[in-house]
Amino acid sequence: MTMYLWLGVAIVSEIAATISLKLSESFTRLVPSIVLVVGYLVAFTALSFALKAGMAIGVAYAIWSAVGVAFVAVIGALFLGESMNLTMAGGLVLIIGGVVMLELGQAR
Incomplete structure (x- = not known):
């Protein structure tokens, strides 16, 4: 279970860093640039x-x-004015489905 906790921290940090990459405006804004590097x-x-942990x-x-x-695409669409259409949403569903299949295959 510890490995999933660490993975969750990694995911949240990566999402924050990636969003900060856009907000840093090529490292010209200090706070988003710091969040990016630390994230x-x-x-x-x-x-x-x-x-x-295994x-x-x-x-x-x-x-x-x-x-x-998935999260960065949704956050981009909801808060950063980026586009999202049915084709893109379908692609996200396929990506998540592929990951679920990998996880299920690992369990066998």
Whole structure:
């Protein structure tokens, strides 16, 4: 269970860092730039702890990246004025479905 906690920290940190990447405006805004750097440091550190706790790297990276992509896309559409249409939403569903299949395959 510890590995999922570390993975959750990695995901939240990566999402915060990625959103801050846009908000930093090419590192010209101080606070988002700091959140970006700290967020990615925390994300990779927490991901390494999840791997050390026993999570398989393929599953960890699939979950980390898919959840990050989905949340960043939704946050971008809701709060940053970026587009989202049915085709894009369908792509996100396929990404998440692929991750679920990886996790189910790992359980066998």
